[in-house]
Amino acid sequence: MLNDSSFDAAHSALSNWDIKSRDIKLLSQTENIVFKVVGAKSESFVLRLHRPGYHNYRELLSEQQWTEALLDAGLDVPVPRPTREGQPYASVVIGKQHRYVGILEWVDGIPMKNLIDSNPGTVFIEDSFSLLGEIMARFHNQAVSWDIPPEFSRHSFDADGLVGERPFWGRFWESSILTSNQKIYLDILRRQIYDLLAKLRRDSRIYSLIHADLHPANIVVEGQRLHVIDFDDSGFGWHYYDIAVALFNYHLEIPIEHLQTAVVSGYRKARSISDEDLSYIPLFMLIRALALIGWYSARPEVEAGATTLPQLISYVRSKGVDVMAGHGLLIKPMPGI
Numbered sequence: 001m002l003n004d005s006s007f008d009a010a011h012s013a014l015s016n017w018d019i020k021s022r023d024i025k026l027l028s029q030t031e032n033i034v035f036k037v038v039g040a041k042s043e044s045f046v047l048r049l050h051r052p053g054y055h056n057y058r059e060l061l062s063e064q065q066w067t068e069a070l071l072d073a074g075l076d077v078p079v080p081r082p083t084r085e086g087q088p089y090a091s092v093v094i095g096k097q098h099r100y101v102g103i104l105e106w107v108d109g110i111p112m113k114n115l116i117d118s119n120p121g122t123v124f125i126e127d128s129f130s131l132l133g134e135i136m137a138r139f140h141n142q143a144v145s146w147d148i149p150p151e152f153s154r155h156s157f158d159a160d161g162l163v164g165e166r167p168f169w170g171r172f173w174e175s176s177i178l179t180s181n182q183k184i185y186l187d188i189l190r191r192q193i194y195d196l197l198a199k200l201r202r203d204s205r206i207y208s209l210i211h212a213d214l215h216p217a218n219i220v221v222e223g224q225r226l227h228v229i230d231f232d233d234s235g236f237g238w239h240y241y242d243i244a245v246a247l248f249n250y251h252l253e254i255p256i257e258h259l260q261t262a263v264v265s266g267y268r269k270a271r272s273i274s275d276e277d278l279s280y281i282p283l284f285m286l287i288r289a290l291a292l293i294g295w296y297s298a299r300p301e302v303e304a305g306a307t308t309l310p311q312l313i314s315y316v317r318s319k320g321v322d323v324m325a326g327h328g329l330l331i332k333p334m335p336g337i
Helices: 004-014 057-072 112-118 122-145 159-163 180-199 239-251 257-267 281-297 305-325
Strands: 021-028 033-039 044-049 090-094 097-105 207-210 219-222 225-228 235-238
Touching: 004 021, 004 033, 004 044, 004 090, 004 097, 057 097, 057 122, 112 122, 112 219, 122 207, 122 225, 122 239, 122 257, 159 180, 159 281, 180 281, 180 305, 207 239, 235 239, 239 257, 239 281, 281 305
Parallel strands: none
Antiparallel strands: 021 033, 033 044, 044 097, 090 097, 207 235, 219 225
């Protein structure tokens, strides 16, 4: 539960900006603590108290460098607001924790997920995912052509970052929700996936900076403009992972073959992707499921984990054998509870 010290810290941090707040409202607190700030002139901003230990200052600065480059390339992404002294971030202390604070200009509009949920018709959903695919391709085009600054630093969703000994989202095979046999099984599975990824090429055609959380909840629709938000997870990785992330949440609820077709159709409007490339999507969706097991297991305070974790384990159990067989590896089904 959020305590008053976080609101106090947000108010204190605002003193670093030329913004006189009329109202501060909590938006979320799953990773960062995020507020909407309404200024005295009715202008709105997003204030983020960044989670300690997740990104260091250099990594946060690099995130902002990429979003600024995306803006220069004509893509609609968050616009940062520097402090009064021209700095990208300030800092505050909450309890004994040091947190960096950043402010972005508010984006008016409606999350694409909300529009999909209120318009469940197949055509509308497919059109939305086609647009998502086209935006994703434009992101990848910018990323592969961008001259990355020398001091740029972000994490990598490579073999080590996804299924290595210390994956970015935690050692999912040690989750307390798993039985002993399931823990052993997932450890064996992730080692086999590691070997596959270690052999997968990492040239710029399929590997670059990626958003890594590009799903409909992170696209804000403002008329004809589509704003991509929440770059907290952005880093280096295979383009397949972006596609898998876009599809995965819906895969837990409905068959997504038509959604994948829509994403790929939109993607190909801006960037080529081969049928061989598409053969890796099921593998990266399996990887996404494993990563999410780690994410939810490390955040027991997230209420959705109670229902989502069993779904993720069921997904791995139902898909793992066929996915690995598609890459020439024979494994037994995952043990049940």
